[in-house]
Amino acid sequence: MVTFLFAVHNHQPVGNFEFVLEKAFRDSYLPFLREAKEHPAFRWTLHFSGPLWEHMVEKERECWDIISELVQERQVELLGGGFYEPILSLIPTEDKLGQVEMMNRFLEENFGTRPRGAWLAERVWEPHLAKPLARAGIEYTLLDEEHFHYAGVKNIHTSHITEEEGFPLRLFPIDKKLRYLIPFRGLEEIRAHFQEIAGQNGTAILGDDGEKFGLWPGTHKWVYEEGWLKAFLSFLEKENIRTATFSEYLDEHPPAGRVYLPPASYEEMMGWVLEPEEHEILESLKGRIPPQAKRFLRGGFFRDFLLKYPESNQLHKRMILVSRELGKKPDNEQARRQLYQAQGNDPYWHGIFGGLYLPHLRGAAYRHLLLAEEKLNLEPGWRELDYDLDGRDEFLRRGQEFNLVIKPSFGGSIVEIDDRTISRNICDVLSRRRESYLVAREDKKDEGRSIHELAKEIPPQAEELLHPDWYPRFSALDHFLHPGTTQDSFRRVDYSELGDFVNQEYNPLLTGDNLVLEREGRVRIGNEAISVRLKKTIRPMGGEIRVAYEIENLSGKDVGLLFGSEWNFSFFPEETEFAESPKVIFLKSVGFQASQPDDFWHFPLQTLSQSEEGYDIIVQGICLLPLWRIALTKGDRFSAEVRIKRINDR
Secondary structure, three states: OOEEEEEEEEOOOOOOOHHHHHHHHHHHHHHHHHHHHOOOOOOEEEEEOHHHHHHHHHHOHHHHHHHHHHHHOOOEEEOEEOOOOEOHHHOOHHHHHHHHHHHHHHHHHHHOOOOOEEEOHHHOEOHHHHHHHHHOOOOEEEEEHHHHHHOOOOOOOOOEEEEEOOEEEEEEEEOHHHHHHOOOOOHHHHHHHHHHHHHOOOEEEEEEEHHHOOOOOOHHHHHHHOOHHHHHHHHHHHOOOEEEOHHHHHHHOOOOOEOOOOOEOOHHHHHHOOOHHHHHHHHHHHOOOOHHHHHHOOOOOHHHHHHHOHHHHHHHHHHHHHHHHHHHOOOOHHHHHHHHHHOEOHHHOOOOOOOOOOHHHHHHHHHHHHHHHHHHOOOOEEEEEOOOOOOOOEEEEEOOOEEEEEEOOOOOEEEEEEEOOOOEEOOOOOOOOOOOOOOOOOOOOOOOOOHHHOOOOOOHHHHHHHOOOOOOOOEOEEEEEOOOOOHHHHHOOOOOEOEOOOOOOOEEEEEOOEEEEEEEEEEEEOOEEEEEEEEEEEEEEOOEEEEEEEEEEOOOOOEEEEEEEEEEEOOOHHHEEEEOOOOEEEEOOEEEEEOOOOEEEEEEEEEEEEEOOEEEEEEEEEEEEEEEEEEEOOOOEEEEEEEEEEOOOO
16 A cells, blocks of 8 residues: 655735735645545645735635634644745845744644644755755655755655754755656556555655646546546545545654755756756757756756846845845844745746746835835945845835936846835846746647647747847846937847947945046947047935036047937836826826937837746836937047936926
8 A cells, every 4th residue: 555645735926916816725735625625535745935824814714614624623734834935045144043933833823732843835945945845844845756866866755854953954856757647647647656556565745736637727627527636535535545644654764764865956947047048958868868867957047046136135135134234133024024924945946846037026026125124224325235145236225206226237227216105126127038938939739738738839029128238237228329310120139239348347436425437448430440439427315316418529529429328117007107298207206307308219128938827028218318329529428318216296
C-alpha cells in the first residue's frame, strides 16, 4: 500500500483585483473544500497565503468555517510560510523571521494550531534558508524533485534532512510526474504511477497550486462539472491508498539521509529566468544529454530576474531601502505590515505566472513601500547613495509632495517620481523585451494537458510589440533624433538615435536643493560627430518639479538638431486628458507641460506577455516626448523647460 502526501497551495497576490479573488474562491477554493469535506478519510495539507486569509476572514466565511472544521477533525494540517508570500531568499533576515512568525501567530490565534511546515513561494530554495526557517519553529518544507536531482539524490519518494549552521530542516521532494498528472490526466495513468511508487517502497508526494483545481483555463469544468475531483477522492478510498498529513509522516518516518541542495526552483522557473538565447541553448541541451547527466544542467538562478529586468531590481532595492529604515524604528508595526505587503513575490519576476508585467501588482508594491515610509516619518531632503548596488551613486530626494530617484550613470534619468498624496510611483513603467516564448507556434489540441504544455498563438495586432526597447523606460531621457523620425517610427523603436546621451553617464552636482546633471557628448550629423554639452537642472519646488535644459554647441560649425525629452508615466488612457493650447497633458493628479515645443508626441506604452490565459497586450502607461528643432551657431546655446505640477485644484 502506498502512502500519499498531498499539499494544496492557494495564493493570490497583494493588490490583485477583487473580482479575481472572488472568482478564485467561487471556482476553485470553495468547491475543493466542499468536496474534500465529503471524504473524511482523505487527510491532506493546506496552505493559504496571507492575502487570501485576510480576504477570507471578511468575505468567505463558508471557506473559513469548513477549514476550521477540517482542522478540528484533524483531517487537514495547515502550512505556514511568509505571510504575504515573499521569496524568502530575496528579503532581509529579520523580515524572513517576521513574515514567517506573522503566519505562525495568525494560524495559532485563529485555528489553534502552530504550523510545523512552511510553503516556500515558488519553491525558491537557497541553502541558507534552513537556518531562519528552523529559528522560526519550522520543521519541514516542500521542494520540487528537481532540487534533489541537482544534488544527485536518487530517491525522491521519501523525505530528507538538511542543515545550516546546525539548524536542521526536513525536506520533501514534490513528484514532478504527479504534478503533471493531477488533475490533468485520467485515473488509470495516476493508478499506474502510484503502483510504480509502491513497487519502490516509496511515498507519493505532491504539493501544488490549488488554482489548477478550477481556476486555470478549462479546469473548473473538468475538475467539478465532469467530476474529476470526486472520482479521484473516491479512487483514493477504493484503491486503499493511505493519505496522511506531512507532520504525521514526519513523526512516523526518519529522514532517508542528509542532503545539501543547491539554489533552485521548479524546472520551468529555471528556464524563465534565462535570456531568450540562453533558454534556447538550455532546451536544446535537455534533448541531448543522458538522464544520468541531468543533475549538471540546472538552468538559471532566481536572483537573475533582478539582472534580467531593471524594473524588478528597482523595486527590490527600494524594498531593501525601506526595510533598512524600518530597522532604525523596529517598533513601528504599521510600517512593518506595509513593508511585508510590498515583499509579496509576484511583481518581482515573470514567466507563465509572475506579475512583473502587471501594472496593478507593481503599483501595489510601490504603494505599500510609500505607505511604510509615510509611517516611518523619514527626514526630507537629498541623499546620495548607491541604493541599487550597481557601484554608482544615485540621488534620492524626499519631499512633501514628491519623492525623486535620479540615476546620473544612466542618462541622468529620473527612475522614480513618487506622488505622495496618492502613494504612487508615477514612473513605474515596464519596457518591452524579447521573451523566449514570443515566437509563433503551431496550434495544438490543448485538452487534457498541463498549463505548461499549452500552445498559444501571438495576436496579429501585436506584431509591432515584438520590437524590444533598447533602454529601460525611465524619464528625462535625452534624444537627438534624425530629422526624418516620426512618432510611429519612434514608437516602434525603428528610428536613428544620433546622440550618445540616452544611456550614458552624466556628471552630477548638488547645489542647494537643485541637482545639476551635465554631459559633454557627441551627435552625428551626416558623416561627422559634433560635440554638444547638455545640462539639465532638476528643481523640486513643493508641488512642482521643473527640469531646465541647456544645450550648447561646442563644435566650430553651425548645426541643426532635433532634440526630444522622453518621459514615461504609469498612467492609463482613462486617467489621461490632452489640452491643445497650451500643450498640457493632464495625468490624473499631475500636469505635464513643456516650454514651446515644436512638436509633442504621446502614445500608450504597451507590452506583449504570456500568462496562463494566453498572450496579453498590456498598457503599461504613456510616453510623452516634447521635441524642439534647434538651430545653433558655434558656441550658441538653447534653453527649454519641462514642468510636472500638481493639478488637484484645477
